[in-house]
Amino acid sequence: MKEDNTSLIFWKSFLIASLGAGLLIWFSWFVFLDSQGVGIDDANIFKVYAQNLSHGLGFVYQPGGERVEGFTSLLYTLLLSFAYKITGNLDVSGLLIGLSTFLAVVVLTTKLAYFIGLKNQKLLNPEWSARIILVWMLASPYFVIWLGVSQMDTGLWTLMLLLALNWCLKIDVNRLQWRQILEGGVIMSLLVLTRPEGMLVGLLMPMCWVLKGLLATRATASQSHEKLVSFHQVIMGGWLFLFWLAGVAGLTGFRLQYFGWPLPNTFYAKVSPDAWYRIGQGLLYAGSFLWHQPIMLAVIWVWGWVTHNILKNVVKRQTQETSIHPAEVFGFLVLWLFLGLLFLIPIFNGGDHFAGWRMYQPLWPVAGLLTVFYLVYHLPNWLRKIFNRYSCWPVCAGFFMLIIISQPYLIGQNQLSLSAFGSEFAIAKVGRQAGALLNSWFKPDQPKPVVGVIAAGGLALTYWGEVYDLLGLNEPSVAHDGGERKGIKNHASLNARLVEIKKPDILFPLAMLYAQVSQITHISQALSFNTLFAQTLFASAPLAESYRLVWISQTKLTPIGIHPTTVGIVCYIRQDYLDQLQATGMFQVKTFDFK
16 A cells, blocks of 8 residues: 555646656747747638638538638547637637647656556666656657647647557456546547548457456466356457447448548548559658657667567467566557558558658657666666666666757758748748738729648638638649549649639738848749749649749838838749739839749
8 A cells, every 4th residue: 555655646746747757848838939820821721621611601611602621630629629619719729729739648658658557567667667758759840840839739649549558558348347448439539630640540459358357367367267258358349349330330420421422531632552662662661760760770679579478478379488577468469550651551551741740749658658668677788787876867867868869850950950940930930921011012892812821731721712622632633633642742733724723813822021022043942832833833734824933912112112111922923913913003013033
């Protein structure tokens, strides 16, 4: 009883310390990235849908538009809409959800590591387990940024995965089983609602239930009783599977009825139908993650070691005589299954285009837990001497620095660096600014130009006119055009033929000061991240003849001409629409002619 009280006191005090450390690290990256609470541009797409939903317009990208599932997480959109109803501010709502889910992930993962250590204190005590996993999480910049600062659904997705993992690890076939089944059913339903990949992860839960029953039966039951108990566990696992099936069928039925398609619109816009091409791109993505995260090699070694020993147990059928106890086998297998599936899913999806390996961030705490599990039962002698000789915090500090040093992209200026990630917040800000500026040029009752965009979040959140998503994330006609989706990941659906049909008035708008415009000497300086897409689109001769690249502003001339601080929009504008605006005499235009 005294030991239990001591453990409880430690856990309560460590819980407070974990929350404090997590909040401090989160705030540090929040300030460093200068996000100003807007989130990245894709997070602003969530906010667009949450805003329209909270106003009673349904799941639409813009008022009066068609129903479209231009987001990857239905549950996150619902939570964001609900929070917006309470706070009245989308940015505050996104920050609160991001911070809350991040801290919940930190606490839940730390708790799992602590109680894993509590079950076997012969080699590594639970206090060490909790501190190691806390350092593991907080020392990874992109883990903190993607879960807590980006305002994407990554934090919620990771939390749901850990709830499923926690449920699997705590399966007790000797306890009241229907309560566990109902808890598992709720978690599976939430997984399905969180992301499409949740359908796959949810299947692990009935598998783990049956596996635990078989392992428990094999270790304790007689041969005659073994078959009866195993069959009973299969039946209970069947009920779990029915819960999963009901969740998948219900969501798919809703999508077909409401949107007309069984999967989110983003799936059709992003994922290449060529499976081999997709897997090849996914393998490159996985290789990049491992190459730039060398500490993951230790996890892979543990993974391989566990696999070898489990296979040895299965082949010899002499579990008691091997180095792994039957109770350990189940925990290792559960972590192995979760880690393996989370590693494979991005490969089959074809990877991702963002810096920081977004698709692999939910894997990070699971990889840490697998390593902690290994240390709890099989701590190497050399590491045990370090733990016994030195106090905890110097060792944890060294571990923290080891993880930081092993991530060379932190200070680079390449596609994987933090500076590249910081630009994601800037894209959302300039999009919002462009949308607000366009609004100011027209009276509320005046028709507004149709604007075609690549970054479809920030501008759509502030602009009152029609926004045409050139990449099809929020535009079914583009998403379902039957394209190959080969090229820049998640950005390969640009379709010149559909743009010719739609004929947006303005393309690729970016808010820019005239002082900046007067210094432009190359097209990339004018179009920034839109450059490659513009060059691809205007390879089509009819489109190239119809649009002009300009800087346009509604402002009065000063005695010296256009004032350097005047804000305007750099964009491609349809020639006849430009003539229409210039005829009003209210706009100043600077034309670019890049060869």
